[in-house]
Amino acid sequence: MTQKCVWCNKENERVKEITALTKTGFGANLHERNYFVCPEHEAKFRKFNDRVIRYAILFVSLIAICFLGMVGPAIFHNYIWSRYLMVLSFACMGLVVVIFPFCSQTTFEFMSIATSIKVVRIIGGVVFALGAIGFVLGLLCG
Numbered sequence: 001m002t003q004k005c006v007w008c009n010k011e012n013e014r015v016k017e018i019t020a021l022t023k024t025g026f027g028a029n030l031h032e033r034n035y036f037v038c039p040e041h042e043a044k045f046r047k048f049n050d051r052v053i054r055y056a057i058l059f060v061s062l063i064a065i066c067f068l069g070m071v072g073p074a075i076f077h078n079y080i081w082s083r084y085l086m087v088l089s090f091a092c093m094g095l096v097v098v099i100f101p102f103c104s105q106t107t108f109e110f111m112s113i114a115t116s117i118k119v120v121r122i123i124g125g126v127v128f129a130l131g132a133i134g135f136v137l138g139l140l141c142g
């Protein structure tokens with residue numbers, strides 16, 4: 001039986017089973033899990049997997065800070081700086097996602113890691129661009 005590669009989602013007979021450390025959710029304990037991957041994608045997969053494990057907490061913290069930066073101004077909207085903070089936080093959230101294109105395990109399994117990284121980076125790029133445009137417009141129209 002041929003297996004699908006976790007990185008490119010292609011089925012081929014060269015796909016081999018490897019063991020890598022994983023986290024089921026942010027904050028969950030590390031444990032070993034088996035993955036199927038083509039030989040030429042193993043290094044890429046391991047590098048990405050290590051990055052997810054290493055930066056998961058930083059990623060979640062940054063997203064949480066950006067989120068607060070967006071929600072905070074909505075509550076204290078009478079301050080002059082609040083809308084700048086809001087668009088800046090929005091732009092930063094896009095940037096964080098471009099730097100750390102992490103999404104859920106389900107998304108990885110659904111689209112392949114290679115595709116989900118691209119999709120998440122594009123969305124992050126668009127969010128960043130919108131935030132940056134909004135910030136410039138805000139300055140100009142002040």
Ligand SMILES: [Zn+2]
Pocket residue numbers: 005006007008009010037038041
């Ligand atoms: Zn592959």
